[in-house]
Amino acid sequence: MAFSAERLEQIKEIKNRYPAGKHKSALLPVLHLAQADHGWLPIDVMNDVAEVLDIHPIEVYEVATFYTMFHLKPVGKYVLEICRTGPCCLVGAESLIQYLKNKLNVEEGEVTADGLFTIKPVECLASCGTGPVLQIGPDYIYKENLTEEKLDQLIESLRAKG
Amino acid sequence: MGKQILLEHINKPGINTIDGYMKNGGYASVEKALKSMSPDQVVEEVKTSGLRGRGGAGFPTGMKWSFLDKKSNKPKYLVCNADESEPGTFKDRYLMERIPHLLIEGMITSSFALTANTSYIYVRGEMMYVIRILEKAIAEAYAKGFLGKNILGTGYDLDLYVHPGGGAYICGEETALLESLEGKRGNPRNKPPFPAVSGLYDSPTVVNNVETIAAVPWIINNGGASYAAIGIGKSSGTKLISACGNINKPGVYEIELGVPVEEFIYSDQYCGGIPENRELKAVVAGGSSVPILPKELILKTANGEPRLMTYESLSDGGFVSGTMLGSGGFIVFNDQACIVRNLWNFTRFYHHESCGQCSPCREGTGWMEKVLHRIEHGHGKMTDIDLLVDVAKKIEGKTICPLGEAAAWPVASAIRHFRKEFENHILHPESCSAKHLYFGTLAVH
Numbered sequence: 001m002a003f004s005a006e007r008l009e010q011i012k013e014i015k016n017r018y019p020a021g022k023h024k025s026a027l028l029p030v031l032h033l034a035q036a037d038h039g040w041l042p043i044d045v046m047n048d049v050a051e052v053l054d055i056h057p058i059e060v061y062e063v064a065t066f067y068t069m070f071h072l073k074p075v076g077k078y079v080l081e082i083c084r085t086g087p088c089c090l091v092g093a094e095s096l097i098q099y100l101k102n103k104l105n106v107e108e109g110e111v112t113a114d115g116l117f118t119i120k121p122v123e124c125l126a127s128c129g130t131g132p133v134l135q136i137g138p139d140y141i142y143k144e145n146l147t148e149e150k151l152d153q154l155i156e157s158l159r160a161k162g
Numbered sequence: 163m164g165k166q167i168l169l170e171h172i173n174k175p176g177i178n179t180i181d182g183y184m185k186n187g188g189y190a191s192v193e194k195a196l197k198s199m200s201p202d203q204v205v206e207e208v209k210t211s212g213l214r215g216r217g218g219a220g221f222p223t224g225m226k227w228s229f230l231d232k233k234s235n236k237p238k239y240l241v242c243n244a245d246e247s248e249p250g251t252f253k254d255r256y257l258m259e260r261i262p263h264l265l266i267e268g269m270i271t272s273s274f275a276l277t278a279n280t281s282y283i284y285v286r287g288e289m290m291y292v293i294r295i296l297e298k299a300i301a302e303a304y305a306k307g308f309l310g311k312n313i314l315g316t317g318y319d320l321d322l323y324v325h326p327g328g329g330a331y332i333c334g335e336e337t338a339l340l341e342s343l344e345g346k347r348g349n350p351r352n353k354p355p356f357p358a359v360s361g362l363y364d365s366p367t368v369v370n371n372v373e374t375i376a377a378v379p380w381i382i383n384n385g386g387a388s389y390a391a392i393g394i395g396k397s398s399g400t401k402l403i404s405a406c407g408n409i410n411k412p413g414v415y416e417i418e419l420g421v422p423v424e425e426f427i428y429s430d431q432y433c434g435g436i437p438e439n440r441e442l443k444a445v446v447a448g449g450s451s452v453p454i455l456p457k458e459l460i461l462k463t464a465n466g467e468p469r470l471m472t473y474e475s476l477s478d479g480g481f482v483s484g485t486m487l488g489s490g491g492f493i494v495f496n497d498q499a500c501i502v503r504n505l506w507n508f509t510r511f512y513h514h515e516s517c518g519q520c521s522p523c524r525e526g527t528g529w530m531e532k533v534l535h536r537i538e539h540g541h542g543k544m545t546d547i548d549l550l551v552d553v554a555k556k557i558e559g560k561t562i563c564p565l566g567e568a569a570a571w572p573v574a575s576a577i578r579h580f581r582k583e584f585e586n587h588i589l590h591p592e593s594c595s596a597k598h599l600y601f602g603t604l605a606v607h
Binding site: 085086089122125128 | 237251288290323327328329331342343346406412499504508517
């Protein structure tokens with residue numbers, strides 16, 4: 001089972017947010033919990049999600065593959081989700097993405113050799129006035145007004161954290 | 163700075179807590195509505211206010227509310243659309259982060275008006291930290307008796323929950339949002355039936371944007387007529403504008419509808435002009451989906467009248483020479499900006515975000531992205547320009563939801579107003595001096 005007893009309690013509470021018989025609504029929140037626990041969504045984890053929500057596995061797969069936040073293959077411990085959309089590009093996002101790739105020596109979606117990082121360019125994060133921006137799962141903290149220096153510091157502090 | 167309705171207290175200490183919020187008059191509209199008004203009276207006030215949907219469509223909120231099938235035996239739902247994802251738009255995140263109780267107060271008063279006993283705030287999943295802020299605020303509201311059973315002893319019950327999305331722009335479309343809230347892929351539904359009749363769980367439902375709901379407390383406290391007195395004509399009240407791009411002071415501004423565009427761009431109260439005193443080249447005034455306008459047409463209408471920040475003035479001239487207020491995502495481009503590269507970027511966005519349900523959108527956005535990619539990268543043909551116009555036309559109006567239009571309009575308008583720049587990219591691909599400056603030094607080139 002992909003979930004701890006504590007998580008199962010939490011899932012029960014989440015299911016109660018929706019009317020009787022509509023517990024499938026809990027799917028997105030529960031997938032977020034599953035990904036927070038496992039880093040990504042292997043098929044056996046998705047099958048367990050189906051089991052705790054009493055729905056068919058295919059109902060989980062079709063949702064997990066639709067929404068871009070869910071990782072369907074292994075990722076680094078820190079996924080650097082950096083915005084690549086127009087407004088951020090007006091303030092230098094494209095060159096920062098390239099800088100990040102060079103610095104970590106990986107392409108989009110790859111995992112660094114130390115297992116720590118994956119770069120995932122994403123679409124608009126609603127931070128256009130404070131761009132360039134990236135966020136880091138599983139807490140999805142926003143790092144705004146990015147510069148090369150700020151990226152250097154961020155990578156350094158995450159490496160130190162391990 | 164004009165009248166501040168939503169942001170009046172935003173910098174007050176402790177405004178993010180219920181105590182700080184109540185110290186500044188918070189939750190008064192809940193008291194007033196639940197204790198001294200009927201649900202229909204609340205709907206009437208909102209109708210009188212002339213408040214229009216602030217998510218982008220600008221549909222009159224009171225009218226939307228009055229379509230709700232209240233006679234139905236099924237439960238009624240209010241769902242707040244906090245799936246803010248339109249490029250250029252970041253006003254709802256700002257409101258929810260800084261003054262979460264304003265949204266919660268609005269949800270309670272609005273749910274009462276709609277006779278809903280369960281309501282949801284659908285927040286895009288990327289804003290996980292905003293979800294935590296809202297959940298904390300909701301817990302505070304329960305503890306003070308503004309949520310739960312028998313609110314303030316009036317007999318009215320309301321449960322309010324936050325629901326996270328999973329990363330999909332399309333879920334900002336209200337029927338896709340409802341599908342998503344039901345635990346499914348965010349595929350928009352065919353309409354009719356409209357959500358007011360058959361929405362969440364097949365029940366009568368209203369979906370409103372964060373900013374729309376947040377305006378309701380002020381309207382109830384001060385009366386719809388006072389709200390209608392602000393602004394110009396059918397553009398009543400205030401609007402949050404999130405300004406970004408090549409400006410000195412990016413940020414969220416609350417304007418009284420009717421401020422001249424020129425003042426908004428150049429006044430120190432707002433955007434503060436363009437860095438290094440560069441020339442203004444173009445503006446996307448209402449989020450990436452609305453037509454881009456060149457300097458001459460964004461500052462003045464085709465008739466030479468000053469363009470104002472209202473629904474009507476921005477759309478003056480239709481799509482030949484006008485645009486839309488949309489979500490209020492105001493993106494400014496200076497004279498170094500490359501229209502072609504920006505359009506390629508936006509079109510990639512729409513291709514990425516198309517749900518794939520309707521072939522014209524699924525295939526058309528992909529083709530437009532490919533053609534723009536080749537123009538931008540020096541392999542364009544002159545026939546590509548008309549090809550793009552043709553593909554855009556074949557998407558527009560032929561899809562279940564407006565994502566098709568949202569993808570087609572930027573292409574059509576960029577070519578309409580900047581055709582020469584496209585031709586120049588094709589004839590002299592090496593001569594686009596703008597792009598290196600615009601996007602920084604880029605290995606792709």
